[in-house]
Each structure stands twice: as C-alpha cells, then as structure tokens.
Amino acid sequence: MQYGVFTSQALEIAESVYWALAFYDRENSSVMGAELYNGTGESKTLTAVCERDRRTGKTVYAYEEPSGKRWTNDFHGVCARLGSPLAYDRRQLRQIDVIHPAEPFELPTVTDAGLRQCLLLWRMGCSYQCFDGGMVFTMVTGRIEYVFSVQRDKCNLYCGASVNVPTDQGLLGEGQYFRLRNYDDNTAPFCGFVSHLGGDPEWREPAPMNCQTGACVTTEQGLFWPLKRCTDHEIVLNGCGGDEYVYRRNSQKSEYFQWSDRN
Secondary structure (H helix, E strand, C coil), rough: CCCEEEEECCCCEECCCCCCEEECCCCCEEEEEEEEEEEEEEEEEEEEEEECCCCCEEEEEECCCCCCCCCEEECHHHHCCCCEEEECCCCCCEEEEEEEECCCCCCHHHHHHHHHHHHHHHHCCEEEEECEEEEEEEECCCCEEEEEEEEEHHHEEEEEEEEEECCEEEEEEEEEEEEECCCCCCCCCCCCECCCCCCCCCCCCCCCCCEEEEEECCCEEEEEEEEEEECCCEEEEEEEHHEEEEEEEECCCCCCEECCCCE
C-alpha cells in the first residue's frame, strides 16, 4: 500500500500505516472539516472530527478517547459518525507527497546534523496526545505539517495544513492552505475558516532572515519563527503571540517517518 498525501480541490488525505487525516471542503456545500482516523493499514476508523458550516456559523466537534469515552458538542450529528471506516477513494485524488514509515530510530543531535536538518527530522512523524480537556494530533510528512487539535473549553479547535520550511535560522511558514480555527465567539483575530485544497505545495528556498527581533517575523515569503535557544536535544523557536515552539529530539511519537528525496 502506498502511503502519502493525496489531494483534490474538495478533499485531501494524508495517510500513514496507523493514521489518516482527511481535510475536506465539500462541493455544493458550505461545510468544511477535518477527520482523524486510527487503525492499521486499510482498517482505520474515525476517532475525531471537526466541522464548520460557513452558512450557519456553527462549529461542531467529536472525538473518542482510547478508553472509548466520547466527547462532543453535537451528539446526534458528527458524534454518530465516530467508529465509521475510512472509505474515501484515493484513486480519484492526485498524489503530492510520499510518506516513508519507519521503525523508531535514533535522531541526530544539533551538533552532528545542524539546526536545519534537526528541525526537519525531529518534527517528522505522528504524535497523538489525549489529555484532560481535549486532544491533539500532529503529522509532519517532511514537506507538509498537519495539526488536529480540540480543547473543549470555549470550543477551542484548530485543524490546519501548512508548508513549513526548516532553515539554519529557524522555521519559515511558506503557506497555510487549510485552516479551521474556532474559539468561543470567533471574534479573536486568529480565528478563521479557509480552504485552498488541491494545490501542489512546494518548498521555496528561503532568503536569509534578519532574526534580531526576538519574535516571529513577517516576511515576503511568510511567517518566520527564528531560533530562541537550543541544545543538542531541544530547539526553541520564537513563536506567534509570544509563544515558544519547542521541538525535542527524544519526543515520543506514535509513528516515525524517514526523509527521502522522493518526499
């Protein structure tokens, strides 16, 4: 079975051995959303979903913990879909990235490989965490970064797909082409619902950055998150809004990927 990223203007699927993400913007509909599936190979079932109806302004979510407990704000709607099998036909989609699953392996240190290579390799793979109040899943293919996050308080939801390019100075966000960002009444400036599926995200070699500001920088190529500090085992970037983006060499992953020139 071929694992990777498959896309069209209405649907994008990123699938690995144990996980699959489906981001969709339904044709002839005002609904956009994201679904997270878990399982093995071709036997994956829906474990979390977020949807936004841009016509009614309603945002809903549902997810199931590993214990089987379910949380939702839409019991008779999206929650009823939990447990359904992954059934999208990838033959109707165009492949834009390849995923190379791997057994857990030792990642290089910053001294051995440099900042750029470590920002690439340390981030790759899948991570899943279920906690008191929500859940978060990330998948980084190397070329594309996906996030699926639910925090139940104030309906704090974020599902996104972005092209983020590692450099020797930090991480450059070259474009987010799917964003479902809900929070409370959605008056906060970071909220938004945007879908531009169906493209072919390519890395552009970033120009040298002026990183003296100590904060994220808006450039002609996109947002740039410069290095704040690092050791051989931890990289900390200056994030948006004063946040720190922390990447650790030995972070636990639920699935590992290898980089290849085919990515």
